[in-house]
Each structure stands twice: as structure tokens, then as C-alpha cells.
Amino acid sequence: MKNTFYTLCIxxxxxxxxxxxxxxxxxxxxxxxxxxxxxxxxxxxxxxxALKKLLEAQKKIPNEPSIYNxxxxxxxxxxxxxxxxxxxxxxxxxxxxxxxxxxxxGATYLKLxxxxxxxxxxxxxAEDVLYATPEIPYSxxxxxxxxxxxxxxxKSYFYKALDIRPNYLVPAHGLSTIYIETGYQxxxxxxxxxxxxxxxxxxxxxxDLARAYESINKWDKAKRAWKIVLSLxxxxxxxxxxxxxxxxxxx
Numbered sequence: 358m359k360n361t362f363y364t365l366c367i368x369x370x371x372x373x374x375x376x377x378x379x380x381x382x383x384x385x386x387x388x389x390x391x392x393x394x395x396x397x398x399x400x401x402x403x404x405x406x407a408l409k410k411l412l413e414a415q416k417k418i419p420n421e422p423s424i425y426n427x428x429x430x431x432x433x434x435x436x437x438x439x440x441x442x443x444x445x446x447x448x449x450x451x452x453x454x455x456x457x458x459x460x461x462x463g464a465t466y467l468k469l470x471x472x473x474x475x476x477x478x479x480x481x482x483a484e485d486v487l488y489a490t491p492e493i494p495y496s497x498x499x500x501x502x503x504x505x506x507x508x509x510x511x512k513s514y515f516y517k518a519l520d521i522r523p524n525y526l527v528p529a530h531g532l533s534t535i536y537i538e539t540g541y542q543x544x545x546x547x548x549x550x551x552x553x554x555x556x557x558x559x560x561x562x563x564x565d566l567a568r569a570y571e572s573i574n575k576w577d578k579a580k581r582a583w584k585i586v587l588s589l590x591x592x593x594x595x596x597x598x599x600x601x602x603x604x605x606x607x608x
Contacts, residue, residue: 388417396427404434422451426458429465438468456488463497467504475501492521496528508535524552526561533565537572545569560589564596567603580607 395410408431415424429444445462448455459478466475479501482494499514512535515528529552536545549566556562567582583600590597 384417388414392424392427399427399431399434404431407431420451422448422455426455426461429461433465438465441465442469456482456485460493467497467500472501472505492518492525496525496531499528499531503531503535508539511535524555526556526559530561530565537569542569542572558589560586560596563589576607580604
């Protein structure tokens with residue numbers, strides 16, 4: 358009888374543990390599904406709905422670094438850069454080797470004008486031999502040095518990025534911006550025309566070309582480039598708004 362009682366207690370204990378394990382697994386499954394819905398909302402540009410779902414997921418699995426990364430991206434999209442920084446740092450505290458988070462945190466530092474912190478992070482990423490796309494941190498380093506007015510250093514990193522991916526528009530825009538701002542407008546124009554042969558529908562390149570032509574008083578060519586920007590960009594995008602503004606002022 359005594360043995361039967363102990364056997365029953367052990368069975369009940371094991372059943373309780375198994376039940377808790379199943380409950381925890383169910384909670385995690387629901388949280389992951391909720392996280393995915395939040396990320397889908399983010400990809401669709403529905404940032405407030407994304408934030409709501411991601412916060413729901415975070416409450417259920419508070420030690421999941423990918424949720425904090427996604428929260429950081431949403432806050433970035435909502436231009437809440439201080440909050441984004443906090444979320445990316447939480448993700449890194451849970452996984453110090455989460456390299457995509459390091460890149461996102463570096464991009465946040467650029468928005469917050471914390472140039473030295475951004476440079477430190479991007480250098481760390483660029484030196485990681487396992488990172489598959491080093492052109493991204495190289496390009497980001499270029500922008501960090503650009504904002505510090507260290508134009509030669511910025512150009513060297515933009516060129517490094519383009520050596521790896523010749524059609525990468527972010528460093529191309531960086532180089533043309535430096536050429537225009539430092540008085541090398543004709544070099545910018547030649548550079549942009551070469552790129553446009555490979556990327557004729559790249560609105561940002563036509564945008565830079567319009568600025569370059571304006572800087573040397575080539576008004577007709579500038580207007581033509583601004584019109585191309587308008588034809589390529591969605592109506593209310595920042596590039597389209599600037600193109601419309603410049604065309605109005607030039608007419």
C-alpha cells in the first residue's frame with residue numbers, strides 16, 4: 358500500500374512537470390507566431406501594429422534577442438532612435454555575437470550623430486571574416502566619416518564598398534555627394550553617368566546628377582534629371598518631394 362502511494366505521488370509529479378513543459382512550449386510557439394506577425398507588419402510599413410505584436414511576443418519570451426532586434430527596427434522606422442538604441446543593446450546583452458544587431462545599432466548611432474561609436478561598431482563588423490556582406494559596414498563607415506568632414510577617409514570606405522559590390526547605390530550616393538560638396542562637380546557628373554549606364558532606373562543617381570548640374574548652373578540638364586526622379590519615385594517619397602520643389606523653383 359505504501360509503495361502504491363509513493364508510485365502515485367511520483368506519477369502525479371511527473372505528470373505535473375510534463376504538463377508545465379507542454380504549457381511552456383505552447384507559450385513559446387504562440388510568442389514566435391506573434392513575433393512573425395509583428396515582423397510582417399513591419400515589412401508592410403504598418404509600424405504601430407508591428408510594435409503592438411512584438412511587445413506581446415516580448416512579454417511571453419523576454420530572453421529572445423531577435424525580438425529586441427525587431428523592436429529596435431520598428432523604433433528606427435518610427436524615428437524613435439533613443440528607444441531603438443535601448444532595444445538593440447538589450448539584444449546584444451542576450452547575444453553579444455549577434456552581428457546584424459551590431460550593424461543596426463551602428464546605424465542608430467549614425468541617426469543619433471554618435472559618429473565615434475558608430476565607427477567603432479562598424480570597424481568591428483568589417484573585421485569579422487565570417488560576415489557575408491562587408492560592403493555594408495564599409496559604406497556605413499564612409500557615411501560616419503563623411504559626417505565628421507573627413508572626406509578622404511570617407512571616400513576610401515565608399516570605394517571599398519563599391520569594389521565588393523559595384524552596383525551598391527548607398528556608397529555611390531556617398532561618393533557623388535562628397536564630389537559635389539568639395540567642388541568636384543564634373544568628376545561627380547562623369548561618375549554618375551558611368552553608374553547610370555548600369556542602373557538607369559536608380560532615382561538616387563538622377564537626384565545626385567540634378568544637384569551636380571545645378572551646382573554648375575546647367576539648369577536645363579538639372580531640370581531634366583529632376584523630372585526623371587519624379588518619374589521613378591512614388592509621389593510622396595522624400596526624393597520626389599525634393600524634385601518637385603526644385604522644379605517649381607527652377608521654372
